[in-house]
Amino acid sequence: MYLRKSLSGLTGLLVAVALTASPAAAAGPVTTKPFPAVLKLPNGFSPEGIAIDGKTAYTGSLADGAIQRVDLRSGVATRFAPSPGPGKISVGMDVDRFGRLWVAGGGKGGPLPVLFTGFRVYDTRSGTKLADVLIPEGSFINDVVVTRDAAWFTDSGDPAALVRVPIGHDGRIGTPRKVVLGGEWVPGSPINANGIVATPDGKNLIVGQTTAAGGGAALYVVSPTSGDVAQARRIRLDGPLESSDGLVLSGRTLHVVSHHGVVKVELARGLAAGKVLSTTEVPGAAFASTGALFGGRLYVVDANLGENLSNVGNPAAAFKIVAIPVP
Secondary structure (H helix, E strand, C coil), rough: CCHHHHHHHHHHHHHHHHHHHHHHCCCCCCCCCCCCCCECCCCCCECCCCEEEEEEEEEEECCCCCEEEEEEECCCEEEEEEECCCCCCCCCCCCCCCCCEEEEEEEECCCCCCCCCCCEEEEEECCEEEEEEEECCCCCCEEEEECEEEEEEEEECCCEEEEEEEEECCCCCCCCCCEEEEECCCCCCCCCEEEEECCCCCCEEEEEECCCCCCEEEEEECCCCCCCCCEEEEEECCCCCCCCEEEEEECCEEEEEECCCEEEEEHHHHHHEEEEEEEEEECCCCCCCEEEEECCEEEEEEECCCCHHHHCCCCCCEEEEEEECCC
């Protein structure tokens, strides 16, 4: 009898709660404001690279190396790190599993008046600069991807080279080492290895060559190594690739950010070949440089370099990050 009365009372309570909640339910589902599609950066900032960690994007300046942090939800950009000093810039970047932002620092062998060749590492929580490393053998340190045991940088000014920085299991940053690209790699001119990504299992790197021998761009699969030479295999494409800057990999779909749009390439198993499926325009972008994925969108940096780099550091030049649906 007591149990039956208790259940009866509980049923009545649940009905009352449901009736009380019904006006809010009748109002329909709660809608959320969509993330903005255009993320404005300060005039004259001159972005090039991008890394996304959670709902936060980071991008660095070709003018003075400062780094902006952008809230993808609001589109608001704030300063994350100041300029690292005269003659230093920020190019490609990536975030590692220890919550650190790795930044390629350009170099003396590139088109900009840069005095130092190397890379920097920042704590994403505090913005503290953890490392500022020179690479004496480097030419133009352009892009970076971080795997579990190393950070791999492209050196675009060298005919055939990457730079490997070992990372210990405790996060310790080791000494940079130049790695020569061998195998099927054929040097081009004037810009060689540029964009770089790693397969999810870390067993392969994919490197974009901006200016391949014979014209156009090329893609290569590179086997990671701790030695002095890394074997590269050219990916056979079924169509031309006019240019290649940043690379974005999702599964076996590779998005090649060219200066005129985003080229979608479907890679075969084994990564020996690829089909060029489409090219997607980036609305309003004057010069797309690279991108990063988040929430079904590809966030593309508009570097807006201008003719002969005239917009780099130009206080009248506007810069932005443009979000497009993933092609």
